Amino acid sequence: MITAQLKTATKTEPTILSKNKLIENWIIRYTYTLSNGSKAKQPIEDVMFRGLPPKANILNSLVITGSDNSNLIEFFESSLAVPNNQWYGSGARHQEELIIGWHYSADSFDPQLGLQPGASLKGFGFNSIDLPGVWIAQIVGNVGYHHFQPLYENDSDVDELMSEIEYNDFVPRNVAAPMISVSAPFDPAIVMENIRTHVATWPGKQLAEAAFAAQLDLNLQAAANAYRTNQPEAAKGYIEILLDMIRRDHKDIDREDDEDNDGKNDSQKTNTQHLTIDRLAARVLDFDLKYVLKRMRHEGEENDGKKSKDKESRKER
């Protein structure tokens, strides 16, 4: 008989700020700033993105190939930026999901190690060619070493329940994550459809009101259709409507924040009013729509023999 001792659930008060920036060659830099609440009872030791799309793109990963040229394994350690060498990135690509995350690099199970209460760290990040969507980061506090994990001969109900409890042993926070794939070669109709598919998940996650999301959906669909039928000006019109819709609740959403601000200022005033869309979701959608416009403009300039050196940055919370 194996007895199991349930470890106490994570007791941290984390915030994580997401920022997306378009750098050269349509690469999007994802960066995150992690803070532990001043009243937290534990240091933070992990930030995990689980359940990302299995084909989500993370640049600069290292792939080991088997003798039959199949991808044996992909490492994300080299592709995940860390604030300092006390942290390391890791991940695994499975058939059903991509897992990436950052761990505090501890040589022991000392429960004092990690991002201390009240502290803040920036510099977590990676590059991707995928557009941001809203996903959940699992933030895990340091509870010392893992107690006895129950192991039964077969996955019994008890075992499943234990797994469920373990699974929920994190604090969830919304983050911008590479959820929306960009077709290669670039096809605005396909990308708009991908954005639309992702936005459709938002009402279920309380990221957008159902009625508002329905309006978003109509215009996303219209824009996708317009691109598909080769009416880029009409599509641009629908995207402008979408951008206006987002600005109704988040007027300063397209403001060029400086690096140190992380968009903290504008979150304050929105707290009091009724919101039709979550601020991070709004920022993400704003970024994605502008990416499409920018890329379409670039394609046009390419055709005219010009070259764009524009860079645009967006901050998401």
Added chain:
Amino acid sequence: MGQCVRLTEETKKIIGIQYSKGEAMSTLLFWATGNRQQATGNRQQATGNRQQATGNRQQATGNRQQAWLQKHRLTRWLAKLFVALSLVVSGEALAEVETVPPVQKWAVANGVNSLWNFNFYQLSKSEACLFFYNTWVVNAGYPPHTYIGDNGTYCRWTNFFDHLGIAAQQGIYWSKYDCPDPNVNPDVPYTYRPATNTCERELKYKLTLTPDSATIEPGQSYEFTATVTTLDDKQPGISVPVSVKAEVEANSGGHDHGEKVAKRDKGKVSPANGSNSFQINFTSTQVSGIHTITATCDQCVNKTAVAKVNVMVASLETIPSSAFYAFIGGEEDKPHHDNHYLTPAAAERLLVMAINYRSQQRFKVLDWNTNIRVTPSVLHVNDASLMWGGRFDIKANWTNPHITHMRGIEVDIRANDEVGAIDARNFKAFEKMLDDVVGGKTGRAKYLLECTADKPGSLLKHERKAENLCISRLTLSPDTNRHYHIRLIGAK
């Protein structure tokens, strides 16, 4: 009239002939058709008189019937009891008798030499008639006469005493009963029973056990069917007892314990006794191996029927060798020398795990001597599962198993102070890597840092401490058996 009437013993006495077994006379000898008819008439009258007498008796019988029935029931019950008791006492099985109709054969005699040619029986009257004519009438050298043949009642030919006014001479038929050769199990002949005019022999049975082989997982059950039939595949008319037992092959299932006779639990069969056709439930133990179910039926010609049961976790394969890990344990002279079996999916996870461990910068640890961070030794893989899975009794005593290790989805990785062990400074990162690689949909890998499985509560018990050591509470000695026990993939 022309039918052959089987003679009762009484009749035989009347006509004063001692018949050999199976022989009877078709009719009494009558030379003239007319005489015979008269005799038949006389007999009918006698029958009429008898019927009247029976009628008179019936009334009296009615009165006595009730009392008789009661008495008779008691008698029958006592008889049954006696049979039951004698069965218990003697232990002898009931036998069943197979009955087939005899074959009636025909011969002809002329009365005078009636017994002369009794051995020349033929299958039909007409054949018998011709045979008699050719062998007796013709060969006797009598003056010429003509064959007439069988008319259904007599065998006839022209009479050489024609001038005496008799138109034809005729032989009468005799018949006897022979038993046919058995189609099934011909070695045992039928015996003729005159009392019932039947051919009989003791019925033999055969026993089958279906299916004759099965593969089940350790601890699982399987239903076999024992069936007793007659040799011609009919249901027995009586209860034919069958006993069942389970056995196990020594050293089977990857347990090379060096036994001459298997000492392990043989599994359970239920019921252990039955009759005719019945289901047998075999329940295996958690130990894999080759079991046999033997059903025994003393009344059956084949005596036993055997079914083979492979108790095993199917589709386990030996872990492919790789530069990313090394195998330990399972030495040739050990009872469990093949200890590195996994499902292919679990083996693939092990490889991914091992590659991660060897390739991630995080796992480089500082060499105290050179002060350089060096790539760790490859993972040292100890026990996984046995060839057929099932209970992995480390001490070869059929008990004290590894925790799990039964289904080819778990493996032990050296994590003590020996060569190739995971460095304790890497434990935390190793556990986090497990979450990524084998954590499945929950993202939480299932593993244990195992210490020697001492008796619970013992002062010698090694326990995992926060500092990752299995320390004896008494001696404070480190645990040389410390290892990571890892579930590589979800069960089933």
